[in-house]
Amino acid sequence: EELRHHLPELAKVREFDTAVNGCRLGIEAEARHVETIAGAARQAGLFLEAVTAIDFMDGMQAIYFYNSVEAPSRVQVRVRVAPGDPLPTISRVYDAALWHEREVFDLFGIRFEGHPDLRRLLLPEDADFGRCRLPPLGQAFRQGARLPKLAGDLWRPRCLNRSSSRPTT
Numbered sequence: 001e002e003l004r005h006h007l008p009e010l011a012k013v014r015e016f017d018t019a020v021n022g023c024r025l026g027i028e029a030e031a032r033h034v035e036t037i038a039g040a041a042r043q044a045g046l047f048l049e050a051v052t053a054i055d056f057m058d059g060m061q062a063i064y065f066y067n068s069v070e071a072p073s074r075v076q077v078r079v080r081v082a083p084g085d086p087l088p089t090i091s092r093v094y095d096a097a098l099w100h101e102r103e104v105f106d107l108f109g110i111r112f113e114g115h116p117d118l119r120r121l122l123l124p125e126d127a128d129f130g131r132c133r134l135p136p137l138g139q140a141f142r143q144g145a146r147l148p149k150l151a152g153d154l155w156r157p158r159c160l161n162r163s164s165s166r167p168t169t
Helices: 002-006 033-042 097-108 135-142
Strands: 012-015 025-029 046-058 061-068 075-081
Touching: 025 033, 033 061, 033 075, 046 097
Parallel strands: 025 075
Antiparallel strands: 012 025, 046 061, 061 075
């Protein structure tokens, strides 16, 4: 309740059943309100639990999770990010965001404007691979690739090939 009091009126807030989806509140916000919402969460006594992202065909969605130690009340903040657009950093509000934002940058390619040290955390600086982006898989589906059938098309190790006359070891 205290967080609702501090939220900007421009954010869309929904109540959730914690037992069903693990969150008490779901907030959909615009990128320009990310830092304001982080400040409101801080004032309400919440800590930054995690920052992650989801890749959709038409862009990314950054997801911030906040929680409380005293009364578990997980809050999820979702922000759509157009391809190539940065998000404002929340590292001025939460120091923990320094690491979370670097990980999201490294794995999803989302840039955080104003981040004091936005460099790769896990992958080499010159890496052009390993990002958790959909395009290779997404392109395959758009080009008509089919999923393997559950029974017949699954890969089988050679040792399970029953048509071979050689014994398996």
